[in-house]
Amino acid sequence: MCGRYAIFAEPSKLKDMFGTENILNIAPRYNAAPMQDMPIIIKTRMGMARWGLLPPWAKNDDASLAVKMMNARSETVHEKPSFRDSWEKRRRCLIPVSGFYEWKKSANAKTKTPYFIHGRDNDVLALVGLWSKWGNDVVTYTILTKQADGPIADLHHRMPVIVPASQSEKWFGADTAQAHQMMADASGTSLAFHAVSNQVGAVKNDYKELVDAVAA
DNA sequence: CCAGACGTTGTT
DNA sequence: GTCTGG
DNA sequence: CCAGACGTTGTT
DNA sequence: GTCTGG
Numbered sequence: 001m002c003g004r005y006a007i008f009a010e011p012s013k014l015k016d017m018f019g020t021e022n023i024l025n026i027a028p029r030y031n032a033a034p035m036q037d038m039p040i041i042i043k044t045r046m047g048m049a050r051w052g053l054l055p056p057w058a059k060n061d062d063a064s065l066a067v068k069m070m071n072a073r074s075e076t077v078h079e080k081p082s083f084r085d086s087w088e089k090r091r092r093c094l095i096p097v098s099g100f101y102e103w104k105k106s107a108n109a110k111t112k113t114p115y116f117i118h119g120r121d122n123d124v125l126a127l128v129g130l131w132s133k134w135g136n137d138v139v140t141y142t143i144l145t146k147q148a149d150g151p152i153a154d155l156h157h158r159m160p161v162i163v164p165a166s167q168s169e170k171w172f173g174a175d176t177a178q179a180h181q182m183m184a185d186a187s188g189t190s191l192a193f194h195a196v197s198n199q200v201g202a203v204k205n206d207y208k209e210l211v212d213a214v215a216a
Numbered sequence: 217c218c219a220g221a222c223g224t225t226g227t228t
Numbered sequence: 229g230t231c232t233g234g
Numbered sequence: 235c236c237a238g239a240c241g242t243t244g245t246t
Numbered sequence: 247g248t249c250t251g252g
């Protein structure tokens with residue numbers, strides 16, 4: 001799945017990659033966590049939104065509800081009450097990430113090791129997601145997931161749905177059947193990963209060395 | 217009818 | 229063990 | 235996702 | 247808001 005990630009690309013590079021009409025002056029992040037405001041792309045605009053989808057019918061700005069919606073299974077997203085509305089109304093987004101983290105438990109489950117997963121060529125990855133608006137100004141999003149393939153299948157059996165940035169227009173223009181097809185076709189074969197410091201576990205830590213390789 | 221959930225991953 | 233905060 | 239808290243009364 | 251469970 002995807003419960004922590006990094007985005008440290010130059011804002012101008014994101015603008016070029018996704019062809020957005022605006023640019024966001026965002027600081028590099030090495031340890032983005034659910035319930036934080038992060039950049040997302042909706043069609044040709046880039047803006048900030050809070051990670052963890054709060055459904056429009058929520059009675060309050062309910063953090064315990066929203067945080068559970070940080071991921072949505074691509075296979076069943078259309079039928080879940082929490083995501084249905086966003087799915088049917090094509091409230092799609094792309095989440096730019098430099099890479100994301102997964103924790104692998106040891107065989108005896110006593111310890112866990114964090115890994116940083118990134119594109120083999122270190123390009124920014126475009127994760128697909130859905131967004132929702134609650135009230136007048138709470139915009140939230142979720143990251144879609146699917147069965148893992150490629151090198152990281154050894155690490156985890158689920159992974160975020162990743163599409164080439166060049167398919168941005170296709171993603172936003174697709175009907176729901178085509179969108180499902182795009183997600184089914186998404187692959188993790190061009191990913192690579194390495195073990196990183198346990199320091200990434202604490203959300204308060206947010207510095208560039210977190211993505212550096214350490215002995216596993 | 218009302219009350220309560222509404223999610224994922226991973227582990228058993 | 230379970231919930232909350234980040 | 236992980237880390238860290240998990241409580242009350244009364245006082246300022 | 248809508249569905250499920252009781």
